[in-house]
Amino acid sequence: MKFIGIDLGTSSVKLLLMNEAGEILNSVSREYPISFPKPGWSEQNPIDWYNETIKGIKDLIKGVDKASIKGLSFGGQMHGLVILDEKDEVIRPAILWNDGRTIKECEYLNNEIGKDKLSEYTANIAFAGFTAPKILWLKNNEKESYDRIRKIMLPKDYLAYRLTGVFSTDVSDASGMLLFDVKNRKWSKEMLDICGISEDVMPRIFESYEKIGTFKADVADELGLGRDVVVAAGAGDNAAAAVGTGTVGDSKCNISLGTSGTVFISSKEFGVDSKNALHSFAHADGSYHLMGCMLSAASTNSWWMDKILNTKEYGKEQSTIGDDAFGNNHVYFLPYLMGERSPHNDPKARGAFIGMTMDSTRSDMTQAVLEGVAYGLRDCVEVARAQGINIQETYLCGGGAKSELWCKIIANVLNVKVIKPVSEEGPSMGACMLAMVACGVYKNVEEAVTKIVKYSKSYTPDEQIVSRYNERYNEFKMLYPALKDSFATMID
Template sequence: MSYVIGVDLGTSAVKTVLVDRSGTVVAEHSEAYPLSQPKPGYSEQRPEDWVDKTVLSLRLLMEGNDISPAEVEGLSFSGQMHGLVLVDGEGVVLRPAILWNDTRTTAQCRRIEDTLQEKLLGIARNRALEGFTLPKILWVQEFEPELLDQAALFLLPKDYVRYRLTGQYTMDYSDAAGTLLLDVAGKSWSADILDAFHLPHSFCPPLVESFDECGTLLPEIARQSGLRPETKVFAGGADNACGAIGAGILEEGQTMCSIGTSGVVLSYEERREVDFEGKVHFFNHSERDAYYIMGVTLAAGYSLTWFKDTFAPDVSFDELLSDIGSIPAGSNGLLFTPYIVGERTPHPDAAIRGSFIGMDAGHELPHFARSVLEGITFSLRESIDILRASGKQIDRVISIGGGAKNETWLQMQADVFNAEIVKLESEQGPAMGAAMLAAYGCGWFPSLQDCAREFLRPARAYSPDPEAVQVYDKLFGLYQSVYGATRELGAALSAFRG
């Protein structure tokens, strides 16, 4: 029997999965590592923690079964996007990595916009947001210039781990697209952007496809991990690209909704020149010469967690949601907006805050719980509608993450999106996508689509209820009006926040 390993390098932990030729996950393991927040808005990690925990997770993954290392043909990666790792000419890390959720770079984002103006969307295809990599580089350029002078190369998190495992520097297109330094359509580093900020072209690593082989394991890493030095290592992809692969989003018209801490609506795209004017993210996919469009709700599952922890801390999520099926669509006139940490799509607004609208004395805990789910789903529908307005037909959506764990919420998604919602039989998210890239790279399948047909199986589908669709269409119009009605009020209230 042959196996591949998917490595998902997340923000809080690394997860490894061992997958056989049928797509069955025969073993999995995860190892956590710390997050450092030395100042408000800062978010950093030690790249060495990623390496140590990845190697440990691989070793414990292999020790937990009787599979021979000789049966593991290859491994690949999914990685948290945007994080900045600076290395010198010897490959030594110069400072802690600045992560995707670090928000210190607002001034640098404005500098990028002022310097590049319309060129930014024309080349990088995305707006300058604090999460992206270029603003972090410019922050180091301004506040730690001596470190940038020492830097020979910048890498993203998974690319540094892969370098430590193989000794080879590379970056795949799907992750490079989140740096604001890539010519997304041209699939090359942008000389115009690099020159505009006085960055040497040698600062960028070589670009490869996500399924390209990037070497084999260094002997010492092989010994520590319990794998063979001959194990093939493939480039891997950005976590959202790998999540899309793991959900089978590999052909035109395929769309997924992923509800975790944040929420993502992601759709496969082949049109290189389609212009969304920066309303949604436009990134290279891990499939060759393909792209994906992505809208983001910053506080999706987090809104539900916040609500439970604040108003029902002593009950489980299952208990909290147990009665929402008895509450009619619209929660008896109660509306929630999930802007509790700001919003991303379609409002890139860090200052807006959430609200409950329409409360009266008849509303009880189940009404509030249902309205939170409805508000999250409405926010995700805003991304669905942007995609539809571009000409995409979206009548079937794969739902993964926390939103796929509750049947009432799955039906709600079908009714709010007016599309069939499909839940997968076994969901491993980005780790499965990484394993699929390794399987394809090893030659198990002629295409990623063939791999998806073998590895992924639907469990159940939920069809929209016409009456509920009409109710939600009316309520969605009211939901959309709340942002404009509360923006100035929220700004005024910000003076009273701690």
């Protein structure tokens, strides 16, 4: 038996073909454009997602016995607002997770509705990237589009709808909408009322590993696959990546270095961060998790390399940075290129280099970019530690995890053992495993993890380097508060 995992990312869709033993048989990636209509805005055309996914599936299964493919599922970029009209046509480009236009709407939700009420209704407060503030933004700024809404869905759920005709979402992805009662795993009537929408326009909720349906006849025929291929609900990309790295059960941690950076802590019990700096979401394994999210992680490095240094030789740029440089860099980088979510919740925050002198080098600045992301991740980890969560080791996945230098920096900045899974596929691998559970190959997600997930390399922090980085981190922590008011005046 074979299974397809689809990771609907921000820059591309990544597809994985895997058998029930966890062997990767093929992988395909297809890119699509992203637009930034205004500073801080971020949009994509959902039709591009679907078209590239269909092409990707065809490439993925070339030469494969089509009858052997039994299931498919998803990991997808979270929070994006996809809206359909009465003809099931996309009304406008999707507003993405890293879009910061909803400053006024978040202020209204957090200050007028109140953070206590929002936390009571959804276990979370309003962040600019969440879906509910986007709906209010439409109501306030594009009333014609708002009035045409007949279906509201998340990015991966648009794919599921096009493939199966089933209007669905899963609990992990729904948790990031600020419309979902996380504790009770149902839509929040109070939040729907605040946004002026009815439950009729919201999808049916499934657990991530549950079957939602099978391929529509025309889709199955186009792909040459059986009409009985099981499609599972799937999960938000971070929950799917957590499954792919084995971060299930209680008190395990996964850090993802993708376009965004996340600190993901699994929990058997529902819990809320008292300061609302971390998100409290449902997990793809049927339980819960806390998550801190920084909006720019590996994307800061690609920005620095591609747009500023104008190079694709990432390894060459990093090769000049030795272990003796760890904790000795006096150049700092604030990685807030798209604003910041955890823990600052400030869409007005911006990136900045600080501390340069006449002897600062290109390598110092490259190192500062990597360290800035690590410090941002530590901000999230420190919030968790303040809640009594003892994080001593973490799994690490995402494109940034391919850099051994970055792995070492993160281990020492966070003072945790960093463990890399054998597979770096993350969300697409987790999606395959969710499809296997939906097909009955494994009785639950934890069993699938035990059978499939393996680990390769680990990085242990060095006590002396940790001590130096503690000093640097304490300096880094002072920078955002000092610049916050200045950032606010930069935004129109």
